[in-house]
Amino acid sequence: MPVRTNDIFEDVVAKFSKDCNAFVTKFMDGQSSGSLPIAMGPTLRNFPGNWREKFVAVSGDKSQMPLIVEIGCHSGHTLCDMAEAHPESLFVGVDITFKRVVQTAERARDRGLKNVFVVLANAGGLKDLFAAKEVSGFVTFFPDPWKKIRHAHNRLYSSNFCSTLWDQLGSGGFLWLKTDHLPYFTDACSLVDRSGFQETAVLPVFGDTDYSSFFLRRFELQGLPWYSRKWTKFHA
Numbered sequence: 001m002p003v004r005t006n007d008i009f010e011d012v013v014a015k016f017s018k019d020c021n022a023f024v025t026k027f028m029d030g031q032s033s034g035s036l037p038i039a040m041g042p043t044l045r046n047f048p049g050n051w052r053e054k055f056v057a058v059s060g061d062k063s064q065m066p067l068i069v070e071i072g073c074h075s076g077h078t079l080c081d082m083a084e085a086h087p088e089s090l091f092v093g094v095d096i097t098f099k100r101v102v103q104t105a106e107r108a109r110d111r112g113l114k115n116v117f118v119v120l121a122n123a124g125g126l127k128d129l130f131a132a133k134e135v136s137g138f139v140t141f142f143p144d145p146w147k148k149i150r151h152a153h154n155r156l157y158s159s160n161f162c163s164t165l166w167d168q169l170g171s172g173g174f175l176w177l178k179t180d181h182l183p184y185f186t187d188a189c190s191l192v193d194r195s196g197f198q199e200t201a202v203l204p205v206f207g208d209t210d211y212s213s214f215f216l217r218r219f220e221l222q223g224l225p226w227y228s229r230k231w232t233k234f235h236a
């Protein structure tokens with residue numbers, strides 16, 4: 001069940017029964033009991049600017065830890081691989097469906113990862129989710145390409161999206177895009193380049209390590225090409 005509203009603080013569950021879908025029930029129980037590292041709607045109101053404090057099970061000085069956000073985390077394969085390899089960093093997954101957010105949080109819990117938090121939100125409301133310069137890196141692997149021209153307005157990448165990323169990234173922050181859709185890749189790269197980002201081969205935190213994803217494995221199995229580009233925000 002996808003969340004369509006761009007108002008990330010809207011109480012979407014208030015509109016339907018908690019028991020209408022098993023993942024809605026799991027989500028609400030996990031959020032209220034704290035048994036899953038998840039949040040949505042009104043609960044998110046005090047998150048912007050305080051994100052690092054939300055990782056309650058992580059010890060040490062969290063104010064100095066990189067905060068990396070994956071938009072469209074699906075069922076959490078990539079997010080958990082990254083979080084497992086980088087216990088010194090904090091990882092936030094964002095997705096639009098209850099099922100995928102719950103699956104990501106359960107995967108993190110089952111793998112014993114304390115440095116993962118998952119948000120149910122439409123990335124159309126991203127500007128309200130993080131404070132200026134709060135984020136260290138954004139990962140966007142295989143965003144829905146919306147191939148038909150009449151659907152292109154639904155695409156994740158737009159000039160507004162790029163300027164939100166720029167505002168929310170601290171100096172030295174990064175952006176990583178992968179997609180199988182060449183026209184989308186070309187358009188997105190040009191939007192990012194025009195927003196002031198500079199292409200880079202090596203990222204902070206990840207270095208030159210590559211990461212796979214659920215969709216990437218699918219495309220590889222079908223022998224289909226895919227494209228990847230990384231950028232850094234060199235200037236504050």
Ligand SMILES: C[S@@+](CC[C@H](N)C(=O)[O-])C[C@H]1O[C@@H](n2cnc3c(N)ncnc32)[C@H](O)[C@@H]1O
Binds near residue numbers: 072100
């Ligand atoms: C094609 S899948 C890619 C999943 C994953 N990143 C991968 O590479 O395997 C796109 C993902 O983005 C999520 N998504 C689509 N639109 C979104 C939006 N507006 N905000 C947040 N997530 C979104 C979908 O639910 C889905 O999990």
